[in-house]
Amino acid sequence: MVKMTTENNKAKTKISVTNLDFYYSAVQALFDISIDVPAKQVTALIGPSGCGKSTFLRTLNRMNDTIPGTKYDGKIRIDDKDIYAPSTDVVALRKKVGMVFQKSNPFPKSIFDNIAYGPRIHGTKKQSELSEIVEKSLDRSGLWNEVKDRLHKSALKLSGGQQQRLCIARALAVDPEILLMDEPASALDPQATVKIEELIEELRADYTIIIVTHNMQQAARVSGFTAFFYEGKLVEFGETEKLFTKPQKKHTEDYVTGRFG
């Protein structure tokens, strides 16, 4: 398969995937995926349920390692380093590649302790440093003004949208370079969704963001590049505008125009 890259590829490649196959025990979930994800851009992964887009996302921070019986074949390089090489430090990888989950998962701790969780694990002990990181991360995710007076209250008391932004702030607190988002707004109401999308827009300048979404309007709104997955295969990858207006493949066209999905 020819490697799918963007045609006028001025952006530097952050993640380079070549010939990736992925299996859950005997079931193959990804087939020969090759893609170059550009740095400091938002790349959307779209496709019908079960097409492998979430599986693909989770190969990028080796989150699938936690599922017994998974197997892969092929290469994934981030900043030209093979992340499945035996010498790879998975802890360092996951620090560099943050993840936000579909269902927001704040820890049953205070807002402060949620954000400080990552930095503490990576060795930051000084209270003043932690406070600084917490403020910066919450500010970055647009949550600071809403929660600054109740940092030590339980994070579970926040609204759904706030919880998801808290999770984004928590991911930012360990200073990642890449953010993986697995349908981050699918469980949120439209207003909260708008806030998440605005946040993604703001974060784009500093992070390489990959977002899985079911919502094609969302992909169109937030992403610069879009990859269309179908039945475990990468069908088409390109600039979002082109992919939506002039798709190269019939399949893509059918999907983005809503003929199936």
Added chain:
Amino acid sequence: MKNKSSEKYVYAAMRFTTYLVILVIAYIIIDIVWNGIGTLSVEFLTAAPKKSGAEGGIFPAIIGTLYLVTGTICIALPLGMSSAVYLSEYASPGRLTNIIRLAIITLAGVPSIVFGLFGLGLFVIFLNFGTSILAGSMTLACLILPTIIVSSEEALRTVPQSLREGSLALGATKWQTIYKNVLPYSIPGMITGSILGIGRAAGETAPILLTAAAFFLPKLPNSVFDQVMVLPYHLYVLATQHPDVTKVRPMQYGTALVLLLMVLGINLVAILIRGHFRKRYRW
């Protein structure tokens, strides 16, 4: 029409059997309280037995039971909790794990006298602890390990997988994740389940009969290698071994009441702990 009436009969039968269970429990409790309450006195609770238990109190047996329960907790809780963490967090599902689980379930079904014999062979004789608090605690610990492991695993399972993933995704190691983001939420449940198991162990007679219990020893133990009097065994002795069983009937009921109150007290502690932590962690 016919369906409706059979519905009624089934309902009535179910209700009747449920009430029957309550009736049995109520009868036991009322009988023991009714006959035992008169025996309870400061002397009964704080004095050593005299004349093979016909007079005096049961203080050494109360203390002996407390020592055994404490020893059992200290041994069984860390062992059981660690096994549960291993089984539910680390062990990959497969043949070995299944065998381990099967072994634990089997262990739970082993009669308690067999545990007593095992304790006698291993702790009392082979390891040469003698008939002692240590040997008795270890034997009781073996007896309640399955309960602790099963209830601890259950408590670990109530922690949503998403919290583990969230922690791992931040670059935490597996142990950091367990230690900081799983155990804090599951320990209350683990402790509650374990204490309920320990309450049962406190009333066991067979395992300690062969490993820890003294027939008549009106003084307190000095070390973990000493024998002790314990409530369930003392009760057994009073009820069957005493030369004049009917004469010491009130002492039997008094001992039974104290044992009952102790077990209820242990269970109450478990319930209070659970209530306290339930308010703290909700998701």
